[in-house]
Amino acid sequence: MIGKTCHFTSESGTATVVGVTAQLALDDAGLRRLLHGLPPADQVGADARAARLGTRSIKTTAKAEALDLAVRMVDLTTLEGADTPGKVRALCAKGAHPEPNQPDCPSVAAICVYGDMVATAKAALAGTGIKVASVATAFPSGRAPLAVKLADTAAAVEAGADEIDMVIDRGAFLAGRYGAVAEEIAAVKQACRTGGHDAHLKVILETGELATYDNVKRASWLAMLSGADFIKTSTGKVSPAATLPVTLLMLESVRDFRAQTGRQVGVKPAGGIRTAKDAIKYLVTVNETAGPDWLSPDWFRFGASSLLNDLLLQRRKLATGVYSGPDYVTVD
Amino acid sequence: MSETKKADAKKTEPKKAEAKKTPKTGKASKAAPQEAVVTSPAPAPTPAPAAPRSSVRKTYKLYIGGAFPRSESGRSYVVTAPSGEFLANAAQASRKDARDAVRAARSAQAGWAKATAYNRGQILYRIAEMMEERRDQFAQQIASVEGVNVAAGYAQVDAAVDRWVWYAGWSDKLMQVLGSANPVAGPYWNISSPEPTGVVALLAPARPTLLGLTSVLAPAIVGGNAVVVVAPDAAAVPAVTLGEVMATSDLPGGVVNILTGAPAELAPWLASHLDVNALDLAGIEAGSTLARDLEVSAAENLKRVVRPAAGYDWSADPGLARVKPFLETKTVWHPVGI
Amino acid sequence: MANSAAQSTAARGLFEYAPAPESRSVVDLKPSYGLFVDGEFADGSGGTFKSVNPATEEVLAEVAMADAADVDRAVAVARRAYDEVWSRMPGSERAKYIFRIARIIQERARELAVLESLDNGKPIRESRDVDIPLAAAHFFYYAGWADKLGYANLGPDPRPLGVAGQVIPWNFPLLMLAWKVAPALACGNTVVLKPAETTPLTALLFAEICQQADLPPGVVNILTGAGATGAAVVGHPGVDKVAFTGSTEVGRMIAKQVAGTSKKVTLELGGKAANLVFDDAPLEQAIEGIVDGIFFNQGHVCCAGSRLLVQESVAEEVVDRLRERMKTLRVGDPLDKNTDIGAINSAEQLAKIRTLTEAGEAEGATRWSPPCELPERGFFFAPTIFTGVSQAHRIAHEEIFGPVLSVLTFRTPAEAVEKANNTAYGLSAGVWTDKGSRILWLAKQMRAGVVWANTFNRFDPTSPFGGYKESGYGREGGRHGLEAYLDV
Structure with a gap:
């Protein structure tokens, strides 16, 4: 284990990193040494590997099961300034019964909303087993004082959020203030336990702003060391959002992290995944990188809005042998 | 067998003796002469009759690893002018000398290849400078060995010197002229550059002696190879002198x-030697059974072979025809990413 | 969460990809x-x-x-x-x-x-x-x-x-x-x-x-x-x-x-290319490069990276990761779009591969293949690695021309170069390290016509190919x- 043997202290205060077997105090320099000691990632090689995985051909029964699994992994999302209770309730109905006339169609994993819509969603989903996920910590920019971010988180948890999707402070990360990033994640993790709750924490890296694959790996490890239950690619508000190579790197990271610490962390690509074909490529990548242990909504999610309908269209094509059209799936 | 042993003994004995003697005489010479001057005044010199001075003849030896050994076999042969006049006793190299020469070449090759192209170019140019200084000597030797007039000898030396200068200038241009950056269809940096093939065995032509030798040597070494060259028969005379030039030109031993x-005795050993990477058959008769046999032997470790050409004009512009066969092309790929 | 184990088991079944044969x-x-x-x-x-x-x-x-x-x-x-x-x-x-x-x-x-x-x-x-x-x-x-x-x-x-x-x-x-x-x-x-x-x-x-x-x-x-x-x-x-x-x-x-x-x-x-992996290499990509290097085209590649030379400090980790990766290789019907390793080209070639791998075992190297079912008909050979190989073993210097990798270790760059060049062949070489100056040094040292640095088995019509x-x-x-x- 990396952490067990090294114990860094900082002159300007310590960042307490929780979630690993030992409690660690790491300053920026110590974290830099640790994170920059990860094996580097070669961009061209990683892209080529992801492209290769994308050429797997998934047919017939395997495809049918993959489509259903993908539906069960969807965090059906609405994150708009124009969101209203009506919009959120409609989305919850859609998530619970994506194909109203086909009882064998599974429901989605979660409905993902802004914090002020948590109560509405919670009520709409009562009894369905579908989780409510709330973005928090001044989503999507993350530019707010820590106290505000923690209050944002606590409010969502108090309102009944099962899962919190926080954003990391990319500015601090890019400035090399890894301690600050870690401290914030750890604090938000604490806030997830407000009022005796235990909301799952998804940490959004916003990989599109981290720019390099090496940074994606470092941010993944930093988030995991700081207590993340999931690491998530993107807010969906920055381009590029999720890509297959970035998800591949994150899957390698969670696999390696579990091998070293025994703790399993989930992965959520979000933004830009719109077709069933894309979703299947991600599932293949999960299967062949992190392994089958991650092929479950507990450990892998798609943050998406339009993906669900394409999954449903493909599901019908497989069932009926006929290509369907957008008029035949519900728009919510 | 017994002959070989004898020869070995002959070869090593004088060496040992020399090695032992040198330091002793060194000491003696420091201490003794002054005493001699002080204690016994020199007798007045009596004018002797002017005896004709005997010339000090040069022993023609091999040039291996920067030294000038005799053949390990102890053999020599008589070099005569076309007129039949005695010119020299040259060392007759044996297969063991060939083996030693290959070993010397192999151990020198990496360092020579590692030298900067600028450095190699300067050393080749230095060879030209040193040859120019011995212009008269070479011209005389060529004239006597080849049976041509001294003017023709001078013409050949000049051509040989100019050839060294020409190749000297190539050392730091080969990579630019023979290499390439390759536009592969993908995110890769890709570049090809020439590298020396390693150890090259050269069978120098019998005529023209100095220009022929130069014309096989210079192109083989300019790119970083180390060589073993066989100077046939009478070509030994200018060849050994050229060796003396090299020994004083900063060319690493x-x-x-x-x-x-x-050549007929030595070439088969060089052609079949597995630690030789390439073979220039310039001095072997084109179309001969020997030429074919040598090429067959060379195939055993896939040597690069330059075949002999009938009627080759050694004074013509050589181009890169003897440079390229002794260079490999190495292509390096690397991804380009952030 | 409670049912995650059951779900994973179901998932395992799911990605037994159904056959996807090309017509x-x-x-x-x-x-x-x-x-x-x-x-x-x-x-x-x-x-x-x-x-x-x-x-x-x-x-x-x-x-x-x-x-x-x-x-x-x-x-x-x-x-x-x-x-x-x-x-x-x-x-x-x-x-x-x-x-x-x-x-x-x-x-x-x-x-x-x-x-x-x-x-x-x-x-x-x-x-x-x-x-x-x-x-x-x-x-x-x-x-x-x-x-x-x-x-x-x-x-x-x-x-x-x-x-x-x-x-x-x-x-x-x-x-x-x-x-x-x-x-x-x-x-x-x-x-x-x-x-x-x-x-x-x-x-x-x-x-x-x-x-x-x-x-x-x-x-x-x-x-x-x-x-x-x-x-x-x-x-x-x-x-x-x-x-x-x-x-x-x-x-x-x-x-x-x-x-x-x-x-x-x-x-x-022919060739017997060395693929050199240093401890600062991009490991995931190196693993892919190793896999591509030796299992591409069933290893029927003259420039195959058939000798893996790993720095001893990361050898165990590299071999572990390689084994995990090899478990995902799919061997079988060449016309299935998901097949990674197809058939050995002929019965003769299969026999040659078998002879040399048996020699590897007999000489004391440790043989490993992932569990994989080979088709009953046809000429197939499971992807195989040998660890504990030394330069003296036949599998370290004879060209096998099959999906068989020999793993050797080195301690220093000089040792890596010496072992890499210790062969009568000189077609290709691979180098994996993140350090630019070391890449260039190694590329220069390799006695091989093609050097792939942080990649392997790349070909292009504009790129000269051939051996030393x-x-x-x-x-x-x-x-x-x-x-x-x-x-x-």
Whole structure:
């Protein structure tokens, strides 16, 4: 284990990193040494590997099961300034019964909303087993004082959020203030336990702003060391959002992290995944990188809005042998 | 067997003796002469009759690893002018000399290849400078060995010197002229550059002696190879002198190794030697059984072979025809990403 | 969360990917094929032989066996086409034919890919994504040279050599054909080509493509046959240029055969490439590079990275990761789009691989393969690694030409270089490290014609390829590849 043997202290205060077997105090320099000691990632090689995985051909029964699994992994999302209770309730109905006339169609994993819509969603989903996920910590920019971010988180948890999707402070990360990033994640993790709750924490890296694959790996490890239950690619508000190579790197990271610490962390690509074909490529990548242990909504999610309908269209094509059209799936 | 042993003994004995003697005489010479001057005044010199001075003749030896050994076999052969006049006793190299020469070349090759192209170019140019200084000597030797007039000898030396200068200038241009950056269809940096093939065995032509030798040597070493060259028969005379030039030109020992003697005896050992990477058959008769046999032997470790050409004009512009066969092309790929 | 175990178990079943076979119907196989001489298919005078699908052991087609008389005729026809047509044609016109061939290969890519996988046993993913596109690219690249030879910086007056006799191997049948035929035609030579005995079919389809392209008769002649046919082509006095890709053993025989002649020769022979992994390497990509290096095309690759040299400080981790990765390799039906490792090309090759792997075990190296079910019929061999290998073991210096990797370790860069170069071969090498100056140093030290740094098994028509030492001589590809087909 990396952490067990090294114990860094900082002159300007310590960042307490929780979630690993030992409690660690790491300053920026110590974290830099640790994170920059990860094996580097070669961009061209990683892209080529992801492209290769994308050429797997998934047919017939395997495809049918993959489509259903993908539906069960969807965090059906609405994150708009124009969101209203009506919009959120409609989305919850859609998530619970994506194909109203086909009882064998599974429901989605979660409905993902802004914090002020948590109560509405919670009520709409009562009894369905579908989780409510709330973005928090001044989503999507993350530019707010820590106290505000923690209050944002606590409010969502108090309102009944099962899962919190926080954003990391990319500015601090890019400035090399890894301690600050870690401290914030750890604090938000604490806030997830407000009022005796235990909301799952998804940490959004916003990989599109981290720019390099090496940074994606470092941010993944930093988030995991700081207590993340999931690491998530993107807010969906920055381009590029999720890509297959970035998800591949994150899957390698969670696999390696579990091998070293025994703790399993989930992965959520979000933004830009719109077709069933894309979703299947991600599932293949999960299967062949992190392994089958991650092929479950507990450990892998798609943050998406339009993906669900394409999954449903493909599901019908497989069932009926006929290509369907957008008029035949519900728009919510 | 017994002959070989004898020869070995002959070869090593004088060496040992010399090695032991040198320090002693050194000491003696420091201490003794002054005493001699002080204690016994020199007798007045009596004018002697003016005896004709005997010339000090040069022993023609091999050039291996930067030294000038005799053949380990102890053999020599008589070099005569076309007129039949005695010119010299040259060392007749044996297969063991060839083996030693290959070993010397191999150990020198990496260092020579590692030298900067600028450095190699300067050393080749230095060879030209040193040859120019011995212009008269070479011209005389060529004239006597080839049976041509001294003017023709001078013409050949000049051509040989100019050839060294020409190749000297190539050392730091080969990579630019022969290399390439390759536009592969993908995110890769890709570049091809020439590298020396390693150890090259050269069978120098019998005529023209100095220009022929130069014309096989210079192109083989300019790119970073080390060589073993066989100077046939009478070509030994200018070849050994060229070796002396090299020994005083900052050329690292072992980069050029010169064997004198019979190509038909030495060539098969060089052609079949597994630590030789390439073979220039310039001095072997084109179309001969020997040429074919040598090429067959060379195939055993896939040597690069330059075949002999009938009627080759050694004074013509050589181009890169003898440079390229002794260079490999190495292509390096690397991804380009952030 | 509570039911995650049950779900994962279900998921395991899920990604037993269902078969995804490429359709065979795209290929119209005839029961028998003749020789392609003078623009026409004709019966040979040396009888016939069968080409077998190595994945099923079924006979695909009966093919003519060219004998010395057939070689005589083909060389005479090629000479006539050279003298009367091809060497006289302006380069700009030759170029058009070659461009046309490139285009037809692209148009018939799927058919060629399926046929290649049927005849050779390689996975359709590779024939589809690598062999056939690269073959087309090769023709496209050299087509453009045909009218620019004077700009190739090879000499003031580059001239064609005459008739080229070309003998190619079974590992990349159409791609090796392209490597040989494209530059030969671009430089104005005509061709007599012998494809490998076990993989003649795409070459015969290529003959059809020459017809479709209206290539003048006799410019390309294809003689199917075995070793004797190849020897007759190489030894024919009417052949001016010999190009061979294959084993060092045969290459040596060819070098002896042409000794004393004026034939220009290029040989692309065997290899035992070292793939060097340092402790600062991009490990995930290095693992992919190792896998690509040795399991690409079942390891039937002369430049395969068959010797893995790992820095001792990361050796255990690298081997562990490699084993995990190898568990995801799918071995089986070459026509299944998800197959990573197809069939071994022939029973003979399979026997050779078995002999050498048994030697590896007998010499004390530790053998490991992932659990994988091999098809009952056909020639298959599980991906295999040997650990605890030392330089003295046969598997560390003999070319296995199969999906078998030998793992050795080193401590310092100097030791890595020494071990990497400690071979009679010198075709390729791989280097994995994140440190720029070390990459350049290592690239310089490697005695090999191709050095892949932080990548492996990359090919491109613009990139010269060929070996040092006993891996042969001459270069194919790029500007350098022209020289083999020109008198400069």
